[in-house]
Amino acid sequence: MPAVSNDSDLKDKTATQDKNANKVVPSPIGERRVKIHDPISDRKMLNPNQGPGHVCRRGRQLSSSKSEDHLMTTDLGMKVYTKGRPPWYDIHGQTLNKPYLIGICGGSASGKTTVAKSIIERLGMPWVTVLSMDSFYKVLSSAQHELASKNEYNFDTPDAFDFNLLHETLLRLSEGKSVDVPVYDFTTHKRDINTNVMYGADVLIFEGILAFHLKEIVDLMDIKVFVDTDADTRLARRLSRDTGERGRDFSGVLDQYIRHVKPAFEQYIAPGAKVADVIIPRGGENLVAIDLIVRQVKTQLVARGYEASKPIKDWDNNAFEHLPMPQSLHIVKDTPQIHHGNDEFVFYAERLMRILIEHAVNFISYEDVEVQMPNGKSYYGRRRNAELCGVAVMRAGETLEKSLRAVVKDCKVGKILIQTNCITMMPELYFLRLPRHINKYKVLLMDATVATGSCATMAIRILLDHDVLEENIILCALLMAQPGIQRIAYSFPRVKLITTCVDPAINELLHIIPGMGNFGDRYFGTEVRRGEKAEFDIGSDDEPLLFN
Numbered sequence: 001m002p003a004v005s006n007d008s009d010l011k012d013k014t015a016t017q018d019k020n021a022n023k024v025v026p027s028p029i030g031e032r033r034v035k036i037h038d039p040i041s042d043r044k045m046l047n048p049n050q051g052p053g054h055v056c057r058r059g060r061q062l063s064s065s066k067s068e069d070h071l072m073t074t075d076l077g078m079k080v081y082t083k084g085r086p087p088w089y090d091i092h093g094q095t096l097n098k099p100y101l102i103g104i105c106g107g108s109a110s111g112k113t114t115v116a117k118s119i120i121e122r123l124g125m126p127w128v129t130v131l132s133m134d135s136f137y138k139v140l141s142s143a144q145h146e147l148a149s150k151n152e153y154n155f156d157t158p159d160a161f162d163f164n165l166l167h168e169t170l171l172r173l174s175e176g177k178s179v180d181v182p183v184y185d186f187t188t189h190k191r192d193i194n195t196n197v198m199y200g201a202d203v204l205i206f207e208g209i210l211a212f213h214l215k216e217i218v219d220l221m222d223i224k225v226f227v228d229t230d231a232d233t234r235l236a237r238r239l240s241r242d243t244g245e246r247g248r249d250f251s252g253v254l255d256q257y258i259r260h261v262k263p264a265f266e267q268y269i270a271p272g273a274k275v276a277d278v279i280i281p282r283g284g285e286n287l288v289a290i291d292l293i294v295r296q297v298k299t300q301l302v303a304r305g306y307e308a309s310k311p312i313k314d315w316d317n318n319a320f321e322h323l324p325m326p327q328s329l330h331i332v333k334d335t336p337q338i339h340h341g342n343d344e345f346v347f348y349a350e351r352l353m354r355i356l357i358e359h360a361v362n363f364i365s366y367e368d369v370e371v372q373m374p375n376g377k378s379y380y381g382r383r384r385n386a387e388l389c390g391v392a393v394m395r396a397g398e399t400l401e402k403s404l405r406a407v408v409k410d411c412k413v414g415k416i417l418i419q420t421n422c423i424t425m426m427p428e429l430y431f432l433r434l435p436r437h438i439n440k441y442k443v444l445l446m447d448a449t450v451a452t453g454s455c456a457t458m459a460i461r462i463l464l465d466h467d468v469l470e471e472n473i474i475l476c477a478l479l480m481a482q483p484g485i486q487r488i489a490y491s492f493p494r495v496k497l498i499t500t501c502v503d504p505a506i507n508e509l510l511h512i513i514p515g516m517g518n519f520g521d522r523y524f525g526t527e528v529r530r531g532e533k534a535e536f537d538i539g540s541d542d543e544p545l546l547f548n
């Protein structure tokens with residue numbers, strides 16, 4: 001995977017590092033109007049569509065934004081998941097179609113980003129990713145840096161870009177894999193220590209001044225758009241933007257324009273118009289042209305078999321019912337310990353978790369070792385020969401962490417927060433923090449329960465996108481429903497599923513039947529019974545919020 005790493009043990013892959021919560025940071029695609037939902041600072045929000053905790057952002061680059069930026073709300077009120085899509089698989093474990101790639105080329109400040117944003121708004125699809133060429137500026141040596149500070153370095157020629165990394169990144173995104181995109185800072189001409197993780201999407205927009213320079217990259221594009229804005233307008237916008245946002249002074253911008261930007265436009269960028277399928281005069285204000293492009297993209301997507309995200313309620317939860325229970329399912333041996341009837345929920349849940357985790361670690365490979373005892377004798381034992389880490393599905397899966405750490409010393413544990421959208425019933429990724437180099441580990445994916453399997457499916461998909469091998473994933477849950485087991489097992493046949501109990505069905509509310517109620521609420525004591533007044537303040541003065 002293209003990567004720029006940092007030193008922290010756990011790498012923040014998606015949404016919000018606490019220190020950044022609610023901070024205004026350099027931004028995604030949009031201008032000031034784009035709103036980003038900040039998931040962690042608003043943990044009590046159950047329905048993302050009601051989304052409090054929106055943070056306004058400045059700046060322009062979607063791909064080069066800080067790592068919080070994965071969800072934007074457009075002016076039209078649409079949510080765009082800028083880092084990925086739900087990982088629906090068919091019965092053969094096949095993923096969705098490859099992303100439809102829109103290439104946007106044009107001079108500096110011609111309005112490429114503005115056009116990209118406008119396309120996103122009009123597409124009306126939630127899973128759209130934007131990758132900007134700006135992220136692929138080469139890292140400068142100190143001598144080059146010195147030149148750049150005197151406007152003697154040319155940022156407008158092909159040599160200024162790392163085309164290898166760019167090509168590799170686009171290939172991976174086309175395959176739906178995750179990528180680490182460098183974060184570029186125009187004020188310092190440097191890459192940030194952080195990278196921005198992006199996933200596959202239904203539509204991928206790639207924009208940049210030299211987007212059409214490399215044939216291998218152009219060949220990946222499904223539609224090529226050239227933004228044709230006149231030179232005066234480009235210069236005027238650039239002056240305003242670079243002095244306002246990129247820390248430059250007026251005379252420096254003019255000097256750079258005359259020495260590098262203008263000649264490079266004529267030599268390298270303007271010929272891009274010949275490669276284009278569509279030329280948009282006047283950029284973002286040309287809504288007629290943008291609408292035509294959007295119509296074309298939609299037609300092409302339908303021709304490829306794209307279906308707008310289906311609400312999971314319409315899904316056939318029993319689609320796999322006719323298939324036998326999979327070989328990859330392992331149920332902990334049925335002993336009185338497993339069936340210990342008791343109303344001390346937390347104590348016995350934890351006891352069961354310990355048994356579950358003990359069972360799960362048996363599936364990791366071991367080797368024979370000889371250990372020297374203090375009495376001088378040899379002891380022949382066995383030692384794990386694979387690195388193991390945990391990934392807890394927040395919040396119920398976090399309850400298994402204690403048992404994992406008790407069984408596997410110093411075990412690293414990542415976190416993943418997936419919430420089901422109350423309206424579409426689609427799982428949505430909110431937060432991801434994975435151990436570094438997770439692809440080198442066996443991963444114990446932990447949740448308390450598995451019902452439809454949609455959340456676990458998404459979590460598995462994300463691990464695969466981070467190059468964890470399917471056979472290295474062990475999904476552990478105290479209770480699993482049969483439809484969820486079958487969905488996961490037949491989509492990911494090499495993932496092991498370990499549980500202490502299997503229930504036969506899920507109901508129309510997607511609850512496990514008979515199930516055990518909401519595990520998290522029971523464990524954490526947050527359950528509020530119907531008709532009971534909530535004791536904590538959750539915002540509304542008049543109406544207590546009721547859960548069932």
Ligand SMILES: Nc1ncnc2c1ncn2[C@@H]1O[C@H](COP(=O)(O)OP(=O)(O)O)[C@@H](O)[C@H]1O
Nearest residue numbers: 060107108109110111112113114237241284285
């Ligand atoms: N049609 C427009 N009218 C006014 N300002 C615009 C228009 N299109 C773009 N801009 C402004 O010009 C600057 C550059 O636009 P941007 O879309 O970021 O260009 P590019 O991505 O090609 O560099 C931004 O500050 C943007 O807000």
Ligand SMILES: Nc1ccn([C@@H]2O[C@H](COP(=O)(O)O)[C@@H](O)[C@H]2O)c(=O)n1
Nearest residue numbers: 107108109134137155156186189209261
């Ligand atoms: N350190 C840098 C890197 C690039 N530039 C200029 O940015 C322009 C490309 O970005 P757009 O958003 O305008 O497409 C390009 O023309 C470079 O001159 C820079 O000034 N400093």
